[in-house]
Amino acid sequence: MRMQDVVLRFDADAVLKGVTMDLDVQGCTVIMGPNGAGKSLLLKLMHGLMAPTSGQIMWGAKAPSDVMSRQALVLQKPVLLRRSVAANIDFVLKARGKDIGLRDGLLEHVGLLHKATQPARLLSGGEAQRLSLARALATEPEVLFLDEPTASLDPASVLAIERIVSDARSRGVRIVWVTHDIGQARRMADDVVFLQAGQVAEHSAAAAFFSEPRSQAARDYLDGRIVF
Amino acid sequence: MQSIGDALGLAFALVFSGDPDLLEIVLLSLRVSLTATALACLIGFPIGALVAIGRFPGRNAVLVFMNALMGLPPVVVGLMVYLHLSRSGPLGFLGLLYTPTAMIIAQIILIAPIVAALSRQVLEDLHSEYAEQFRSLCLTRLQTVQALLWDARYSLLTVGLAGFGRAVAEVGAVIIVGGNIDHLTRVMTTAIALETSKGDLALALALGIILLVIALGVNAAVQSVRMTATRQAYV
Numbered sequence: 001m002r003m004q005d006v007v008l009r010f011d012a013d014a015v016l017k018g019v020t021m022d023l024d025v026q027g028c029t030v031i032m033g034p035n036g037a038g039k040s041l042l043l044k045l046m047h048g049l050m051a052p053t054s055g056q057i058m059w060g061a062k063a064p065s066d067v068m069s070r071q072a073l074v075l076q077k078p079v080l081l082r083r084s085v086a087a088n089i090d091f092v093l094k095a096r097g098k099d100i101g102l103r104d105g106l107l108e109h110v111g112l113l114h115k116a117t118q119p120a121r122l123l124s125g126g127e128a129q130r131l132s133l134a135r136a137l138a139t140e141p142e143v144l145f146l147d148e149p150t151a152s153l154d155p156a157s158v159l160a161i162e163r164i165v166s167d168a169r170s171r172g173v174r175i176v177w178v179t180h181d182i183g184q185a186r187r188m189a190d191d192v193v194f195l196q197a198g199q200v201a202e203h204s205a206a207a208a209f210f211s212e213p214r215s216q217a218a219r220d221y222l223d224g225r226i227v228f
Numbered sequence: 229m230q231s232i233g234d235a236l237g238l239a240f241a242l243v244f245s246g247d248p249d250l251l252e253i254v255l256l257s258l259r260v261s262l263t264a265t266a267l268a269c270l271i272g273f274p275i276g277a278l279v280a281i282g283r284f285p286g287r288n289a290v291l292v293f294m295n296a297l298m299g300l301p302p303v304v305v306g307l308m309v310y311l312h313l314s315r316s317g318p319l320g321f322l323g324l325l326y327t328p329t330a331m332i333i334a335q336i337i338l339i340a341p342i343v344a345a346l347s348r349q350v351l352e353d354l355h356s357e358y359a360e361q362f363r364s365l366c367l368t369r370l371q372t373v374q375a376l377l378w379d380a381r382y383s384l385l386t387v388g389l390a391g392f393g394r395a396v397a398e399v400g401a402v403i404i405v406g407g408n409i410d411h412l413t414r415v416m417t418t419a420i421a422l423e424t425s426k427g428d429l430a431l432a433l434a435l436g437i438i439l440l441v442i443a444l445g446v447n448a449a450v451q452s453v454r455m456t457a458t459r460q461a462y463v
């Protein structure tokens with residue numbers, strides 16, 4: 001994926017101020033940065049849910065909207081249908097013309113098979129997030145966007161989600177993961193994009209980013225000093 | 229003129245005697261209003277859904293128009309339907325005036341806007357919650373509408389019940405287009421109006437009691453639907 005001089009404005013305010021970056025075909029990119037830096041918006045732009053005010057985003061030779069159906073997005077707050085856990089998966093499988101028989105396997109994979117008949121909206125935060133992830137995987141995406149899927153989850157749920165995503169990655173799914181969890185970024189990232197105030201302050205390989213971040217902003221962030 | 233006490237006593241006796249005339253009136257009322265409600269939902273839900281998720285020029289005008297239609301005075305609707313169905317009217321050849329069908333048509337016109345406007349609100353709220361996720365899943369417009377209608381099923385059921393409540397209690401329109409003809413188009417509300425004016429308070433009260441029970445029943449149904457749905461977080 002190639003992003004060039006992407007600017008996003010709301011009224012007069014530029015929220016993204018000229019973002020340029022390239023992502024490899026494979027691996028897991030972690031996007032970090034303080035609240036309000038523009039991480040969620042960046043994901044939505046890459047996925048094609050929003051269009052930039054100016055600049056260009058291309059997946060190979062294609063526009064995001066042309067490849068959206070081969071990508072999946074897990075929102076920070078899962079949006080679940082007012083149906084059972086199983087019906088939430090069935091809905092996506094049917095809508096995408098896939099085999100309903102895949103459902104139990106998917107639920108098993110995220111450890112929710114025993115909750116299949118429960119109303120989805122009564123799941124706990126961690127369970128809801130796992131269902132949201134299972135639904136994303138049901139579309140068999142080539143690219144998986146995760147927007148802080150483990151914020152406010154207990155350590156076991158965090159590890160469960162990391163395991164599921166690692167699994168997908170080893171099957172060749174491209175991962176783009178927004179997180180504030182530095183430990184998680186260390187565990188998951190191949191490369192790290194550090195976003196600050198709508199600009200890429202740094203984009204480095206994970207090892208380099210954590211051992212010797214090049215930007216002052218990233219250094220401050222990793223040390224727990226607030227960056228606004 | 230009977231005393232209220234006597235009339236009430238007679239009324240309860242009538243209700244529990246299963247008087248065939250009374251039963252006929254009640255059943256016709258239910259048939260007309262249930263049919264009108266079902267058809268009004270068939271028309272109102274899709275319109276509500278399209279306006280809820282559609283972004284088209286003139287959408288605001290449609291919204292204003294829909295809300296204005298909600299407040300249509302029943303007698304005016306009755307008059308309009310009468311003018312269309314009367315012998316010299318454009319649809320006079322159908323011979324529908326003073327039939328239950330005419331009453332159904334009038335009630336549909338009365339409550340379809342209510343169903344459409346209320347369901348539009350319900351579906352728009354739900355859509356604002358689902359829209360981003362649905363777009364990410366690349367759903368078609370039809371799949372989106374179907375999913376919204378299904379996921380709003382409990383709210384839409386209460387919308388339908390509200391429409392039915394209004395239809396069954398309405399008198400102005402059905403008396404004009406139905407004519408309150410005995411054994412043919414006499415429903416509960418028109419019978420109550422007639423019997424009261426004739427001074428037969430027992431029959432009027434008996435029908436009034438049944439109408440009240442139906443109204444209470446509808447409310448109880450709405451309440452229990454709400455509770456079931458809330459328990460499962462389906463609202």
Ligand SMILES: Nc1ncnc2c1ncn2[C@@H]1O[C@H](COP(=O)(O)OP(=O)(O)OP(=O)(O)O)[C@@H](O)[C@H]1O
Nearest residue numbers: 010015033034035036037038039040041042148180
């Ligand atoms: N629709 C909108 N209209 C105006 N401003 C918006 C809109 N959406 C987002 N913003 C602004 O854009 C900025 C970046 O938002 P974004 O959600 O991308 O932040 P983020 O980096 O994901 O933050 P967080 O870590 O808190 O999730 C914020 O300051 C936000 O107020």
Ligand SMILES: [Mg+2]
Nearest residue numbers: 039040041147
């Ligand atoms: Mg965010």
